Amino acid sequence: MDIFIQQIINGLVLGSIYALVALGYTMVYGIMGLINFAHGEIVMIGAMVALTVVKLLVNSGLPVFIIILIALAGAVAVCMAVGYSIERIAYRPLRRAPKLAPLITAIGVSIVLQNLAMLIWGRNYHAFPPILPDAQFDIYGATITSLQVTIVLIAALMMAGLIVLIHRTRLGRAMRATSENPLIAQLMGVNINQIISFTFVIGSALAAVAGLMVSANYSIVHFYMGFMLGLKAFTAAVLGGIGNIAGAVLGGILLGLIESLGAGYIGDLTGGFLGSHYQDVFAFFVLICVLIFRPSGLVGEKISERA
Amino acid sequence: MSYSRIPSMTFAIAAAIAMIGCSQKEAPKPVPAPVPVVTAPVAPPPKPEVTVQLGHVAPLTGPQAHLGKDNENAARMAIDELNGKGLEIGGAKIKFALVAEDDQAVPMQGTIVAQKLVDAKVNGVIGHLNSGTTIPASKIYFDAGIPQISGSATNPKYTQQGFTTAFRVMANDVQQGKVLGDYAAKQMAAKTVAIIDDRSAYGQGLADEFEKSVIAAGGKVATREFTNDKATDFAAILTKIKSKKVDVIFYGGMDAQGGPMTKQLKSLGLKAKFLTGDGGCTPEYIKLAGAASEGQYCSLPGVPLDQMPGGKAFGDAFTAKYGQIQLYAPYVYDAVMVMVDAMKRANSVESAKFLPEIGKTDYQGVTARVQFDEKGDLKGGAISLYQVKDGKWEYRETIGGAPVEMAKEAVKEAATAVKDAAVVAGEAAKDAMKDVAKEGAKAAADMTKSAADAGKSAAETTKAAIEKK
């Protein structure tokens, strides 16, 4: 039983990490209908910046809480700037272009960011200093660390915050209007350029938070870390219904649980034929099944194809 | 539509040709033009200087870039050292030049780069890093008759293809997995083990051999789990392993996964010991695993650097110049030296002439005494085991065929040319201990002990020596 509970906790934590990253994907998609392939790379940049700040300050004698806050602020600021520039340079000129053009620039941006990070921070794996309190809680024999609890809470908080932002504020209304129809929104006095920039900046700030959390939890930072994370988060976002904030979190957590339970139990259930080496296969298989029956994700609205 | 088809197709091809043409203008040949032709000259009176190009290939971009750069640095250091010495081969002054290439760890890129090196008429190739790129590239080198020594490709297949040009100065997966499995079952007294691998050619190959060896030694494999070489979260498989209550967890894969894995293993409350192969036997592993790394084990082919003649000097010089050794740097350094050694013995830098000499190598490198078997694999293939103590890898012991000779050699050297090793072994050990006293008598005792474990002839006298002490 404790093993089962542990697997559920594992899934929940992993899922929350996916959800943190997926929120950024889904937000940009929801407003612009664009898969921001470089989002995983922004997460990586966030992690790198946070790591640099933490390493600089770790011996300064400041309290841990303050160091983390400064690191977070630094990461958020840099990621916002990066996100804003990416949108201005690589996506805005292509807003009217064929749908696949921004996808290719996104891939280009992703390659550029990866190699820039490699030039700046080097090729090595970096260890994130273990400065965060590492208290462990015991739940019926299963363990969870305080950091993991924080990750789950932050994922939930961010989801709630974004939902409030989008559904309860004036800005949110403008964002929704832009998403529905940019042209009409513009006629109604919405400055869509501003709104889209803003969306990108928020998405990048989310990525920075995710970057800090991911690197602190696994205590590893590397210029290549964004790729897999981005891919998984993208899968999670689609599973939930891309463009839907609650869907991203739901998809993330579901994906985490599938991977965790799949790796934990399917091997024994199939007599070792399908073990944890098929972990990703389970995830994609569930995704395909969900999409066959609900072609726009679990809670996604039916979207019509954009030109 | 179809009316414009043919001209437009012609344009497409023409444009492509133009592209290639232009690219050539922008991009001069990789090697500066004044490099002289690389054939061994007929030794005219004024000593000519001949530039010998050695190719080096490893991934310099992508997830394994840090290891690739490490390899390249080692090759560069070896070459700088050789140039500093000013070698003369075949009556000509030799200047070595490194042609370093990036294969991105992608097999297709591996063959393109190999072809590029063949075109550049390199005299020998050091690399590649990954087995996946080394194997397809080895065919191209073989066809061109260019000798290739890899310092890190461990897939047994590399040397089993029947290519006379393929060598490696690293134990292959079979040799290492065998020792590791034996060690887990016997020395670590593991009744049940769990095996994890990263589904890379390296990790899977090593894990398979480990499994066979554990079973042969009477151990039980409770479960086999898998991850991938880009993963960071291992909680699910570790939780499953926890339910199996194993004594030892073996991981076949790299440090970037092994480190976080060890950390998560501790935080999940697993008591099992962690054991990994050369991929995890790095300082990075300890950094990434943090406090959880304490007491964990790893193995590395060869004998520890500070026990090898010249090994410590190499380690210090490398660290001073390029920073910490990542993993394969000493092997790559040896690979370069072995190749140059063969050139010296053949008294020629021509591939065809010195190739046969590589097979006859008997070279005291910084990782091992390098001798090749008929396939091009390292003979004997000593494996050393290490354990983390106070945040550092500490040498435990060396297992395998070659170390017997190795240890004997060390004893011999210490005794300074005494012929009957068996008789004077006691004294020799004493002397050895005095010599190494600065580095700590314990290391010497360990060494003597390893000799005792390994070779029966030397064993008893050495033990007696320890007891006398």
Next chain:
Amino acid sequence: MMTLAHSLGAWRCDKRAAIAATIAMGLMLAAFPFMIGSALGNSWLRIVDFALLYIMLALGLNIVVGFAGLLDMGYIAFYAVGAYLYALLASPHFGLHLPVWLIIPAGAVLAGVFGVLLGAPTLRLRGDYLAIVTLGFGEIVRIFLNNLNAPVNITNGPQGVSGIDPIHLGGITLAKPLSILGFTISSLHAYYYFFLALALLIVFITIRLENSRIGRAWVAIREDEIAAKSCGINTRNIKLLAFTMGASFGGVAGGLFAGFQGFVSPESFNLMESVMVLCMVVLGGMGNIPGVILGGILLTILPEVFRHGAGPVQMALFGKILLDPEALRMLLFGLALIVVMLYRPAGLWPSTTRRREFRGESTTDALKEGE
């Protein structure tokens, strides 16, 4: 060559010009490897051989993405299927050594079957949902190839299959220099001609398909699926056909890859490869055959150009290596993708209809909006 010239010429009013153009092109293509080989060395010849493989891949993906408008991000799976089929049927792994003329078509058929396997469950999906499912499909194929070494060893897992027979036709093997009528053709040249012949065949098939009923049906689906359906097009079958045709080209290219390399392992078929082929199609000009060919050539040789150029150019400009040439190479490649798309959003060489459509949307408006 002759058949191509013949059939192309047959459509044209001005037969003579067509024949002249075809002959000129043929001569150029025939002489091309010698020009490259002597001017730039064999490594470029090998790159050109790979470029031909990628052209085949890009043309196959073009059917799915360019013609039918279905975004496929797991296309490399079909390449993998073809490559592994060749590897398993012509290597010491199973001890089978079947002839090439049997394996390559079999690879095309098997890849086609996989195309249907992918296509059937995804018929209802559109746009990005289709993208992620195809991406997942590509990964699933790779993961299975990587893991099917136990309990029964089929693919030899991550170790890959080595010692694959080189491509051989009858008694002639392409792995060794050929001598015909006193000429000696090196292995790389021989592969070039063989790949070129198959690439031309694929170009020919694609051109014929584009101008057929099926091709028009694909375009109709791309433009508006509902309208296409109401015009009596069986969208299900036509979509499946697109997947099948595209996949089979990938299977052919995969088989050639296996024979050319002599070694296949699952790491050759990862997601980045799919993305690269997609980039070739989009960057070259979706739906336009010469454009796609151009894209395939460009994206294969660009990284190599940077590889050869990054170091020396820096040396010439600054007198020393400021930035690591290898990191710079991929950096420039990424920048090239961005810049090309920014300046030619419809691709380097878009089809005439597409260019017209795009202009119809008024580029000036888009630019104004951008500012």
